[in-house]
Amino acid sequence: MAKHEGKGGDKGSGNGSGNGPTGLRALLRVPPGRGPVALKAYTPASTPGGPPDKAAALAGEPASRERLVDLQTRLFAQSTAGDPRCVLLVLQGMDTSGKGGTLKHVTAGMNPSGVRVKAFKAPTEEEREHPFLWRVRRALPGPGEIGVFDRSHYEDVLIARVRDLVPRDVWTGRYDVINNFEQSLADDGVSVVKIFLHISYEKQRERLLARLDDPDKHWKFDSGDIEERALWPAYQRAYEAALERCSTDAAPWYVVPADHKWYRNWAVRTLLLEHLELIDPKYPVADFDVERSRARLLAT
Amino acid sequence: MAKHEGKGGDKGSGNGSGNGPTGLRALLRVPPGRGPVALKAYTPASTPGGPPDKAAALAGEPASRERLVDLQTRLFAQSTAGDPRCVLLVLQGMDTSGKGGTLKHVTAGMNPSGVRVKAFKAPTEEEREHPFLWRVRRALPGPGEIGVFDRSHYEDVLIARVRDLVPRDVWTGRYDVINNFEQSLADDGVSVVKIFLHISYEKQRERLLARLDDPDKHWKFDSGDIEERALWPAYQRAYEAALERCSTDAAPWYVVPADHKWYRNWAVRTLLLEHLELIDPKYPVADFDVERSRARLLAT
Secondary structure, three states, X not given: OOOOOOOOOOOOOOOOOOOOOOHHHHHHEOOOOOOOOOHHHOOOOOOOOOOXXXXXXXXXXXXXXXXXXXXXXXXXXXXXXXOOOEEEEEEEEOOOOOHHHHHHHHHOOOOHHHEEEEEOOOOOHHHXXXXXXXXXXXXXXXXXXXXXXXXXXXXXXXXXHHOOOOOXXXXXXXXXXXXXXXXXXXXXXEEEEEEEEEOOHHHHHHHHHHHHHOHHHHXXXXXXXXXHHHOHHHHHHHHHHHHHHHOOOOOOEEEEEOOOHHHHHHHHHHHHHHHHHHHOOOOOOOOOOHHHHHHHHHOO | OOOXXXXXXXXXXXXXXXXXXXXXXXXXXXXXXXXXXXXXXXXXXXXXXXXXXXXXXXXXXXXXXXHHHHHHHHHHHXXXXXXXXXXXEXXXXXXXXXXXXXXXXXXXXXXXXXXXXXXXXXXXXXXXXXXXXXXXXXXOXXXXXXXXXXXXXXXXXXHHHHOOOOOHHHHHXXXXXXHHHHHHHHHOOEEEEEEEEXXXXXXXXXXXXXXHHOHHHHHHOOOHHHHHHHOHHHHHHHHXXXXXXXXXXXXXXXXXXXXXXXXXXXXXXXXXXXXXXHHOOOOOOOOOOHHHHHHHHHOO
């Protein structure tokens, strides 16, 4: 594991410099610069590196969560002493891939003051008047925070591409813009962790039908979801392009098979844990005289 | 209990019109317009209306939390159909009164996308250039959200008054400004729930000493905390003035005895629950043809 190296951000990418990633990161990362990505080569119902089954995943959860919450507290604590580092978890995936559920799972038990959640919807009129990264910059986590994006600037090379929301030469230029942006975040001490929740076409049908079966879930259903589903192949191609062009050492993409919720939760939690362990945040040392403070307090 | 009355905000105050509050609200509320408040009359170690002991409080927690999370989900769901209502929980109290711990406790298990947490620190230079409510307006919860303030605009009649940060005639004018502001929030469908976490002078000493005893908690300690503590009587008077002048039907103040963490958590969770039950949020009814959507999906 990389050691805390002062207050710079040069470990912001979460990758030990020179060495490749280890652990689950190595297994799920889209290797940067390796050319075309074929999602057909990834099986949404697979469980790479995971526990043998759901029961085992649940059994290991409390200890893992305790460690995660401890690391979040330390990250928050060290920012109070001036350390700028923070984490940005980006969740992308087709409808019903479980972005909301994953978000809820990984942040459970954390100190809410140190968590910054942002769900990106269709841009507002004001947002459309600005460059596409404008609204993203405004939602970035600050020092010590864990930011979680439910959708992100990647929609600007996903739905924007599939639905022709902007001309082809506009979205084709965005991959480089995104890479530069994410490199600048890493330079500033932001560990950018990008997750593609990969579900199958069949699993999506099953989950959409389940929403229709439960009146309490009708509010989550939008008839537009069926039209989006009809564009499945185009979306898969758009994701492949984003994974190929924007998985970098500074901000790697991970493909998380997401047909099994228990594996998805385990995998995202584990990836976040591994990135936090690379940061290795530390409680700041007291910058005051502890004994003198104690004496003063006891005199009150 | 008040019934959902369409999508207006006239129940935003969380008080049944004409009838006084019931439940724990009745017990802990500072009655509006009753003149001077004496904090000495409230016992920080008391447990009014609470379970008999900590074990009983913990035993009842899961069911209460389940209900709270269900209500939060409904509140969020109904906002997707245009209902503007939301909740703003304001937490105030002396250092170590447990604002952060309470915040973490009441939001646990909630969907983080529907929770908006804001911790107010000493105002930045930019914030000081604006009226004192400016930064507060920017942090308000949106429709369907539960906002939680860790400190708030009340600091502008607390530390600002005790520390003479502004002239007397400035802070004396702020009580009415705050009341008008909170009335306007209630008019817009915001249920404003203001909690004063009331601890004893002795309990604060004990908790500050505990921070000094644990090196992992030194980052939470500030030598300035001891200077603030020296101003305890002035802060109590400032709180009494805020409770007296700003407990209104539109936005009541509650005094929660907070020497016992288990009672404090139970009481704030229960007050939030009661206010949500007054809103009585409902899942929106489907605005699409469920059977037709099912048939279309099955054809894909």
